[in-house]
Amino acid sequence: MAERLVYADNAATTSTSPAVLEAMMPYLTEVYGNPSSLHQKGRIAKAAITEAREKIASLLNCKPNEIYFTASGSEADNWAIKGIAYAMKNRGRHIISTKIEHHAVLHALESLEKEGFEVTYLDTDSEGRVTPEQVAAAVRIDTILVEVMYANNEIGTIEPIREIAAAVKEKNPKTLVFTDAVQAVGAIPINIAELGVDMLSLSGHKIHAPKGIGALYIRNGVRINNLIDGGGQERSRRGGTENVPYIVGLAKALEDAVGGLDEGKRVEAMRDRLIDAITAIPHTRLNGPKEGRLPGNVNVSFEFIEGESLLLLLDMAGICASTGSACSSSSLEPSHVLLAIGVPVEQAHGSLRLSISRDTTDADIDYILEKLPPIVERLRAMSPLYNG
Amino acid sequence: MYSEKVMDHFANPRNVGEIENADAVGEVGNATCGDIMRMYLKINENEVIEDVKFKTFGCGAAIATSSMATELIKGKTVEEALKLTNKAVIEALDGLPPQKIHCSVLAEEAVKEAIANYYDKKGIAHDLRKGGCAGHCSSCTKHQ
Numbered sequence: 180m181a182e183r184l185v186y187a188d189n190a191a192t193t194s195t196s197p198a199v200l201e202a203m204m205p206y207l208t209e210v211y212g213n214p215s216s217l218h219q220k221g222r223i224a225k226a227a228i229t230e231a232r233e234k235i236a237s238l239l240n241c242k243p244n245e246i247y248f249t250a251s252g253s254e255a256d257n258w259a260i261k262g263i264a265y266a267m268k269n270r271g272r273h274i275i276s277t278k279i280e281h282h283a284v285l286h287a288l289e290s291l292e293k294e295g296f297e298v299t300y301l302d303t304d305s306e307g308r309v310t311p312e313q314v315a316a317a318v319r320i321d322t323i324l325v326e327v328m329y330a331n332n333e334i335g336t337i338e339p340i341r342e343i344a345a346a347v348k349e350k351n352p353k354t355l356v357f358t359d360a361v362q363a364v365g366a367i368p369i370n371i372a373e374l375g376v377d378m379l380s381l382s383g384h385k386i387h388a389p390k391g392i393g394a395l396y397i398r399n400g401v402r403i404n405n406l407i408d409g410g411g412q413e414r415s416r417r418g419g420t421e422n423v424p425y426i427v428g429l430a431k432a433l434e435d436a437v438g439g440l441d442e443g444k445r446v447e448a449m450r451d452r453l454i455d456a457i458t459a460i461p462h463t464r465l466n467g468p469k470e471g472r473l474p475g476n477v478n479v480s481f482e483f484i485e486g487e488s489l490l491l492l493l494d495m496a497g498i499c500a501s502t503g504s505a506c507s508s509s510s511l512e513p514s515h516v517l518l519a520i521g522v523p524v525e526q527a528h529g530s531l532r533l534s535i536s537r538d539t540t541d542a543d544i545d546y547i548l549e550k551l552p553p554i555v556e557r558l559r560a561m562s563p564l565y566n567g
Numbered sequence: 568m569y570s571e572k573v574m575d576h577f578a579n580p581r582n583v584g585e586i587e588n589a590d591a592v593g594e595v596g597n598a599t600c601g602d603i604m605r606m607y608l609k610i611n612e613n614e615v616i617e618d619v620k621f622k623t624f625g626c627g628a629a630i631a632t633s634s635m636a637t638e639l640i641k642g643k644t645v646e647e648a649l650k651l652t653n654k655a656v657i658e659a660l661d662g663l664p665p666q667k668i669h670c671s672v673l674a675e676e677a678v679k680e681a682i683a684n685y686y687d688k689k690g691i692a693h694d695l696r697k698g699g700c701a702g703h704c705s706s707c708t709k710h711q
Contacts, residue, residue: 485601487626491577504626505601513601525598561583561630563605563622564598 181497185543188499190332190534196387202431206424214421224423231430238437241371247395247413248426252361252382253283255395259357259378260287262403263324271321277301277309278519280328306468307336307520311346318350325356329363333516334467335476344375365436366473377401388432392425442537446474449544453477456548477533480526483565484558496550503530570661576631581638584620593680596673602629604677614645628667632674635659651678
């Protein structure tokens, strides 16, 4: 058994906070009514959803009727992309996105390509950034949608979404702008009214709510097709009986995350301590930017070693992390994000992502910094590529 | 996902290192594919593999299969070592996940490559290099 357990994979998922679970409990037990029912059990459940929607809208600065609950961030991404594509296909079939998007976006776009839509995948710079000028230059008369992620899940790069939205609208006011903000919401301040986007997706389990709940902001007036047809739920735009406890949990989680954004400074300081100490190890590179990076994201590549073996040894030492190495994925492809920012394939294999959260303590950072360097050295000593 | 045997050979690999003045050295794989194995052999006048060491860049399964392959050929004659198959390595490790089978192939190839190097040095004709990279990984464009 390891001396300590340090969970540093918060970009994959977070713990459900006790406060969130507590807020959810009544709706997992006595308040089991269907919100569509007219009787009191239903009315109480309906009121809980209304309250949650209002809370989320107020935290993100949009209108309550612009928030639609989904079963995941992936569903919200798929809905935004496919819903717009199908609704707008008679106006145009061109969509713009980037090479570093989450698979929920990339694979949704690939599926549209098979149906005859044309997608431009923008390159990024070596830190994973796209510029507003670059996006605007790609916008055409038949561009129906631009999607750029708010912040990257692997390397933490925060994109200039507000400037991108403005540049797109200036070039073609009819082009809709969608941002996948799954990694950004709750981690950095977000004000939808100021942002100028038409749609924004978010997910609960990245902000200490449970898995299985997400939301899509759709600006009033945007014409979008349904992804899931059903009863009249979510203003007839998303069928399926509402997941009342999880909706309540999402609202509570967002409230706590936004209320605790000051915590971001503490998380950022821990992140920088990790980055400074780890990049001091020879033959190590930081992937992603130093500035304009998610508070909890660290992504580094160690030359001469492979990420899966690094993860396994870290796991034995009680540290949970992730890698962009091909060998840890079923696809056997190294991270498309690392390749897109120009990391050589062999260094993409040797990448490590540590993602911390407000749960992380200074003692956790000390522990990572105590355990990681000898593990890297041990694997390097075993590597035929290393002559150190 | 890995058996206890794999984890044991990964966490406590046998025969890691180099042999100075080795009688044979073989290296297979490439960094782009994510795994490289280099094997060193010390072979005596009776063609017995007296010592074997390896260095591997790769995932847990790559390290474990290298370790197991060295154990399986240590003390064997060159001829016996040539009979080592990737299947034997998998069995000795109590199985490998499907996407890691190529690591056992690489371990078999590393042994064959080292012996090919030994035969080359001795001027013995052989056809041990007919296999080569089997294209199990999709990282390189060699097979697309």
